[in-house]
Amino acid sequence: MAYLCGRLGYSQRRICRAVGQARSSQRYRQYLPADERALIEDMHRLALRWPRFGYPRIAALLRREGWRVNVKRVHRLWKAEGLQIRKKQRRRRRLGSGVNACHRRRPRHKDHVWGYDFLSDRTEGGGALKLLTVVDEYTRECLTVEVARKFTGRNVVEVLGELFAIRGRPGYLRSDNGPEFASRAVRKWLKAMGVGTLFIEPGSPWENGYVESFNGRLRDECLSGELFLSRREAKYVVDRWRLDYNDRRPHSRLGWLTPAQFAASCEQRRAARCRGRRLPATAGRPCVPPGSASGFALWATPDKSPHPPEHTEEAVT
Numbered sequence: 001m002a003y004l005c006g007r008l009g010y011s012q013r014r015i016c017r018a019v020g021q022a023r024s025s026q027r028y029r030q031y032l033p034a035d036e037r038a039l040i041e042d043m044h045r046l047a048l049r050w051p052r053f054g055y056p057r058i059a060a061l062l063r064r065e066g067w068r069v070n071v072k073r074v075h076r077l078w079k080a081e082g083l084q085i086r087k088k089q090r091r092r093r094r095l096g097s098g099v100n101a102c103h104r105r106r107p108r109h110k111d112h113v114w115g116y117d118f119l120s121d122r123t124e125g126g127g128a129l130k131l132l133t134v135v136d137e138y139t140r141e142c143l144t145v146e147v148a149r150k151f152t153g154r155n156v157v158e159v160l161g162e163l164f165a166i167r168g169r170p171g172y173l174r175s176d177n178g179p180e181f182a183s184r185a186v187r188k189w190l191k192a193m194g195v196g197t198l199f200i201e202p203g204s205p206w207e208n209g210y211v212e213s214f215n216g217r218l219r220d221e222c223l224s225g226e227l228f229l230s231r232r233e234a235k236y237v238v239d240r241w242r243l244d245y246n247d248r249r250p251h252s253r254l255g256w257l258t259p260a261q262f263a264a265s266c267e268q269r270r271a272a273r274c275r276g277r278r279l280p281a282t283a284g285r286p287c288v289p290p291g292s293a294s295g296f297a298l299w300a301t302p303d304k305s306p307h308p309p310e311h312t313e314e315a316v317t
Helices: 002-008 012-019 034-049 055-064 071-080 153-167 184-193 205-221 231-247 259-277 293-300
Strands: 113-122 128-136 142-148 172-175 196-199
Touching: 002 012, 034 055, 034 071, 055 071, 113 205, 128 153, 128 205, 128 231, 142 153, 142 231, 153 184, 172 205, 184 196, 205 231, 231 259
Parallel strands: 113 172, 172 196
Antiparallel strands: 113 128, 128 142
16 A cells, blocks of 8 residues: 555555555554563563474473463464474375384383484584484483494493493384494394394384484484584583473473473373282382492393393283
């Protein structure tokens, strides 16, 4: 309307009559209630804190802070404020036919199946960084992210040994066929520990979908927005992000609970089942405080550490 008035030189009344619009439509000013202005401020604050979160996850965080708001209202304000995240649409891939794929052999409970994989990055000076990520596929917890210049099969065994001492052994480990995972040292050690291996088909990363999804979040929300000066700095930043992911980031597949909250609920249900069966609630866990040398030796010795009952009684489907 302003363009027509400036171009033709006619009054607003005459142009509105010509185009068939009410003059009130040209004089409307949007009015935001006080609570909506406060809501927009909180949305901007959360978007600044987590710049790669979309509106559904921001809505979950708002509800956690006490806002009684639905997703549709957040979506409307999200678009009005221009906070959308542009993502490149990727071509959908085939599901694959591997018998060890995540859609064929699904995790049934906590610590049933762990997935692990590698990510690559670089420091500002051009030095290579390699990140080993380990994820519990059932609870979506990130158990560790190890940062090093390079990894060998022996390094992978050391990382897994520390995790087994702290958390206990999983039933299975899912990975690709990389030399670090398929090496003789890793396979021999896992066999001695009584942990099964699930190798996906070569060239089919989507068959290890849980850890691949986590790696995508790690790349998008952390690695792509950071500039690392050294390996030590990268380790510190990634560890902070991992704790934030486990304890504060709501997960859509877990009913908008954090992985730590969902894992705690799994432990409560498991403890209730153990009480019903008159079993100790610490079954499947190290018998001594995690981190101690004696505890690691006891838990890492195959003939002295029996398989957890929940891992031996049921197999992966």
